[in-house]
Amino acid sequence: MRLLITIFFFFLFTRSxxxxxSLQLTLRQADSLFLKNNxxxxxxxxxxxxxxAQILQAGLYExxxxxxxxxxxxxxxxxxxxxxxxxxxxxxxxxxxxTAGKRNKxxxxxxxxxxxxxxxxxxxxRGLRFDLRSRFYSIFFQQQTLARFNQQIATLLTTVAAxxxxxxxxxxxxxxxxxxxALLFQVNNDRTEIIFQLADDQRALRTLLSVDQxxxxxxxxETLPRYRLPTQPDDTLRQMALRNRPDxxxxxxxxxxxxxxxxxxxxxxTPDLRVGGTYxxxxxxIQNYVGLSVSSDIPFFNRNxxxxxxxxxxxxxxSHLQRQKAIQISNDVATSLQKVREVxxxxxAVERSFTTQFDELNQGVIASFQKGNITLIEFVDLxxxxxxxxxxxxxxxxxxxxxxxxxxxxxxxxxxx
Numbered sequence: 001m002r003l004l005i006t007i008f009f010f011f012l013f014t015r016s017x018x019x020x021x022s023l024q025l026t027l028r029q030a031d032s033l034f035l036k037n038n039x040x041x042x043x044x045x046x047x048x049x050x051x052x053a054q055i056l057q058a059g060l061y062e063x064x065x066x067x068x069x070x071x072x073x074x075x076x077x078x079x080x081x082x083x084x085x086x087x088x089x090x091x092x093x094x095x096x097x098x099t100a101g102k103r104n105k106x107x108x109x110x111x112x113x114x115x116x117x118x119x120x121x122x123x124x125x126r127g128l129r130f131d132l133r134s135r136f137y138s139i140f141f142q143q144q145t146l147a148r149f150n151q152q153i154a155t156l157l158t159t160v161a162a163x164x165x166x167x168x169x170x171x172x173x174x175x176x177x178x179x180x181x182a183l184l185f186q187v188n189n190d191r192t193e194i195i196f197q198l199a200d201d202q203r204a205l206r207t208l209l210s211v212d213q214x215x216x217x218x219x220x221x222e223t224l225p226r227y228r229l230p231t232q233p234d235d236t237l238r239q240m241a242l243r244n245r246p247d248x249x250x251x252x253x254x255x256x257x258x259x260x261x262x263x264x265x266x267x268x269x270t271p272d273l274r275v276g277g278t279y280x281x282x283x284x285x286i287q288n289y290v291g292l293s294v295s296s297d298i299p300f301f302n303r304n305x306x307x308x309x310x311x312x313x314x315x316x317x318x319s320h321l322q323r324q325k326a327i328q329i330s331n332d333v334a335t336s337l338q339k340v341r342e343v344x345x346x347x348x349a350v351e352r353s354f355t356t357q358f359d360e361l362n363q364g365v366i367a368s369f370q371k372g373n374i375t376l377i378e379f380v381d382l383x384x385x386x387x388x389x390x391x392x393x394x395x396x397x398x399x400x401x402x403x404x405x406x407x408x409x410x411x412x413x414x415x416x417x
Contacts (some may be wrong), residue, residue, distance in 0.1 A: 037210035051114035058110035094276035100267035122246035130409035140217040244412035262311035271297040
């Protein structure tokens with residue numbers, strides 16, 4: 001009896017905890033809330049702003065250098081800091097001028113780096129959205145399974161209570177009573193496993209949406225049928241993935257950056273010019289000397305050979321990674337299509353009236369057992385079969401939606417609208 005009371009109060013506690021205010025959302029509403037609230041996406045937008053600022057920085061010219069030299073002490077006039085007509089002062093100005101188009105090459109490299117940041121945002125969005133939708137539907141089907149288990153436990157609680165009274169009157173054996181209690185305990189343990197998994201999915205979904213309330217997905221009847229086998233040929237889907245996937249485009253951007261860096265490193269081998277002017281009041285061969293200066297390094301020892309060689313190696317490295325990524329994407333799409341076809345085959349193999357028939361059978365089993373038309377062993381076997389089938393069926397439905405969403409994720413576009 002103590003076990004029955006414990007299970008009863010635990011059941012009431014978990015039901016009351018689920019009755020707290022929950023946030024009911026459709027998938028479209030969840031998507032909108034995700035785009036508005038997700039802090040990962042908001043933080044990534046600041047990275048884009050920073051990368052755009054790097055383009056501005058790459059286009060800036062070097063500041064001119066100004067130097068001033070004054071006479072500290074004039075021996076003839078015995079004056080300190082003599083900067084008058086009889087004194088001495090030298091003023092010079094220098095400006096660094098880039099050669100070989102270095103400024104434009106730096107701008108092009110910074111622009112490509114900014115483009116990579118945008119592609120990384122798109123890839124992050126793609127991954128988080130896939131996680132969001134997978135969790136959304138997982139929660140939806142788990143809540144359906146949990147509702148069935150709640151109904152089952154409520155019925156078993158009533159049945160066990162009735163058996164307790166019959167046992168006290170010596171109308172049923174202790175073995176039969178304990179077998180019913182063991183069935184109730186097993187069903188409640190299965191329910192607890194569902195609640196734990198549901199809690200993990202709820203935590204992940206609430207984090208994605210940046211909310212504190214439990215999420216209760218709302219799925220319209222016309223929503224699920226839109227997930228069906230794509231009409232496009234397999235090769236077309238692979239080409240769509242190679243064209244749309246932001247992670248592949250990011251890999252292409254890295255290769256492009258390596259090529260731009262190589263051209264920049266070659267340009268850096270060309271010395272820059274330093275152009276300047278000098279005014280010397282009394283220190284040159286004539287008074288008030290004005291001169292023009294041009295200087296440059298002589299590329300005798302350092303012609304940037306190491307950096308050029310490293311940049312060339314980086315091009316080869318990124319090119320191989322890009323080709324490997326393309327191969328991986330093609331294989332991922334092919335594997336995902338296999339999963340979709342297999343899970344669709346399993347779902348189609350289950351009759352549409354399967355759930356309704358099992359519900360009717362479950363109600364009939366309970367009624368028959370209460371009337372004594374079936375034995376305890378038959379009752380337990382049928383209840384266990386019902387619970388396992390409902391759990392597996394809802395898991396199969398969730399796996400089906402997950403397989404289609406994974407195909408969306410791998411192709412990089414919305415295939416099922």
